[in-house]
Amino acid sequence: MKSIGYICLTIATAAIVTLTSCSSTPTAENPSAPGASSKPQGTEAVSQQSHSGHGGKPKININTAILSELDKFEAKLGVPALSNKIQANRPYGSPEDLVTKKVITQEQFDQIKDQVSIQEVKLQGEAKDVDYATKLGLMKGHLLVAKELLDQNQPKQAEPHIGHPVEEIYVDVEEQLNERKVKEFKTTLVGLQDLVKSNPKNAKVKTDFVASVQAVDGAIAALPTSQRSKPGFVLQVINGLLDAANSEYGAAIANGKIAAAIEYQDSRGFVTYVNELYQGISSQVSQADPEAHKAIETSLADLTKVWPAAVPPAKPVKTPEDVTKLVKTIEQNSQKVIDESSTKAQK
Structure with missing residues (x-):
């Protein structure tokens, strides 16, 4: 996805609701987390405005959001490289x-103003864990597609996807890594990229990978x-990753063509x-819910066909609107299971 500017981001944790596009990652301070359709417990909004996003989803903090989150605007407005431009013009005193x-x-701006914020959201409890797991899931997705490209002898295409976890995500999750006493691994990622x-x-590439x-x-x-195997928790992470994938795919398509291979590959990895x-x-x-499972499984199978290979096809398999529809179906059915799980836990 994009530039090394992420290293300069202040540590933020957007309020996402799922265990990602880069295109859309949640951050503790940034209320624009992927999969915002899910509602993990423990979200403390700094202000009411900052947590009431368009369509019920948290807003995106343009001062702290990573490029994956900002890609939502790029995809919606169809403006190439908009994510980088937003980042390059920080800080913002107001959305306007x-x-x-x-x-x-x-x-x-009028098309996205209901989704823009400069406010922060602090995460606690399960919401914080979902945010953490989702960011790491985005890292994992980047590395998965990088591995495919390396195996196909495409190191130049693979290299950005090794860089993204450091440039876009690590700084945003570093505080949580320290809190959880996770050994630093930024150096490992940077060494592999180099x-x-x-x-x-x-x-040595294989061993370092x-x-x-x-x-x-x-x-x-x-x-x-126990948490990582709990359906309600994992589905929140899944919704976040799909939200990111959806944004990345939308940013990849222009005029009916795959104009940005990196975004296409990001979404494939997620x-x-x-x-x-x-x-x-x-x-x-x-x-727990056979009907929801069937809908999720069927939609996931259809969604996977959108990316027939790591190297983009000549023509998109589906439009961004088609992908959005599939993602929404998965998120809606996931939310049913999440809500049912939450209700049982409260009894």
């Missing part, structure tokens, strides 16, 4: 500064096993990891 600073026009850039045929994946998995494992996560809880979901 997007117009004042000539980032977008007044007409464009090696793929300078000497992709080096045998394995170490990077293990580091992310280890960070995820900092959450209790959906690949979503499938992995759902396989781990599918039997439990099937027992």
Whole structure:
């Protein structure tokens, strides 16, 4: 996805509701978390305004959101590289500064103003854990698609996806990593990225890649096993990753063509990891709500076909609107299971 500017981001944790597009990651301070259709417990809004987003979803804090979240605006408005432009013009004293600073026009701002905020949301309890798991899930998705590209001898295409976890996400989750006493692994990711850039045929790439994946998995494992296997929790993470994938895919398509291969690949990686996560809880979901399980499973199968390979096809398999429809179906049915699980827990 985009530029190294993420390293300069202040640590934020957007309020997302799911265990991602880069395109849309939740951050503790940023109320624009993916999968906002889910409602994890423990979200403390700094202000009422900051937590009441368009369509019931949290707003996106344009001062702290990572590029994946900002891609929602890029996809909606169809403005290439808008995410980077928003980031480059920080800080903003008000949402209207997007117009004042000539980032977008007044007409464009009117289309997204209900989704824009400069307020922060602090996360606690389960909401904080969902945010943490979702960000790490986005890292995992990036690495999964990078591995595919490396296996296909495409190191130049793989390299950005190794960089994204550091450039876009690590700084945003670093505070939580420290709180959870997770060993620092930014150095591991940076080392792998540098090696793929300078000497992709080096045998050390494989061992360093394995170490990077293990580091992310280890960070995820900092959450209790019981929580990571709980359908209600995992589905929140899944919804967040799908929200990110949806935004990334929308940003990848322009004029009916796949204009941005990186965003296409980002979304593929996120959906690949979503499938992995759902396989781990599918039997439990099937027992809890067979109808919801069938809808989720069917929609996931259709969604996976959108990305036939890591290298984009000549023509998109589905339109962004088609992908949004599938994602909404999964999120709506996931929310049914999440709500049912929450009701049982309260009894």
